[in-house]
Structures are given as C-alpha cells and as structure tokens.
Amino acid sequence: MNEGKDGSVAQRKHLSCLPCFDALLFCYTPVHQMKQYYRLGVLDNCSEKWNDLFDCLNLKTKQSSVAQEIxxxxxxxxxxxxxxxxxxxxxxNWKEMFGQLDEA
Structure with missing residues (x-):
C-alpha cells in the first residue's frame, strides 16, 4: 500500500461502472416507472442514469491519478x-412546522 506524505495509508478507490449500469437497467423496470408515476405523475426518462453511466465511462478513459483527483x-x-x-x-422551525399543536 502507498503511504502519503503524512504517513497515512492512501486508499485508492476502484472505479466501477457496474452500479451505474444496474441503476440504468432498474430505471426502465415497470416497478420503478410505476413508482415514479405514482409519486410524481410522470414516467422517468432515466436521463440522470444515462448521464451517470456516461460520466463513469468517461472517467475510465482518464489517467487513474486524474480520475482519482476528480x-x-x-x-x-x-x-x-x-x-x-x-x-x-x-x-x-419547530414553531413554523408544529405551532398549531401548541394552540390545541
């Protein structure tokens, strides 16, 4: 393991895009889409999940030191x-949220 200037052990994170891919696949499942429709009234277009996957793949193309810094x-x-x-x-904040309970 590498030790930093201060003597601590530097733990290098391994970048994996598999969680991003799994999240993207789950986004298109009927369970997720119906939950989004119930909560928000619209279906999820999963653009945030696509952006996360592309960002992860883009980080994989960079040098490990640059990716780690990012x-x-x-x-x-x-x-x-x-x-x-x-x-x-x-x-x-308490008064704003629950002030009506004090009056009862």
Whole structure:
C-alpha cells in the first residue's frame, strides 16, 4: 500500500461502472416507472442514469491519478447529510412546522 506524505495509508478507490449500469437497467423496470408515476405523475426518462453511466465511462478513459483527483473533488463538494441548526433556528422551525399543536 502507498503511504502519503503524512504517513497515512492512501486508499485508492476502484472505479466501477457496474452500479451505474444496474441503476440504468432498474430505471426502465415497470416497478420503478410505476413508482415514479405514482409519486410524481410522470414516467422517468432515466436521463440522470444515462448521464451517470456516461460520466463513469468517461472517467475510465482518464489517467487513474486524474480520475482519482476528480472523484475526491466531487466527494468534498457533496453537502453533509446533516444540517445543524442553532437553538434559535430550531425553535423557529419547530414553531413554523408544529405551532398549531401548541394552540390545541
């Protein structure tokens, strides 16, 4: 394994396009299409899945160091799953969402 400048072991991610291909195939299944139609009122054209697959295949054509840098940049740009509120923001949000329950 390669060690970085700081001594940590660099874990290189293996880029596989198989999950993108599986997601694209699932997108065209009746189960997915009916779920989309029920939820949104329209069928899914699966363009996002096609874009993900083409993007993955495009990354496969690049040098591994360049592809790794692109993937790391994307990972850092993703928003954090949790949004932390200050107590004042939380109280205002609670009041907005559930204030009617206090009046009962």
């Amino acid at each position: 993937l790391e940049t994307r990972e850092k740009a993703k928003p954090h799953i949790w949004y932390f509120r200050t107590p004042e923001e939380a109280a205002a």
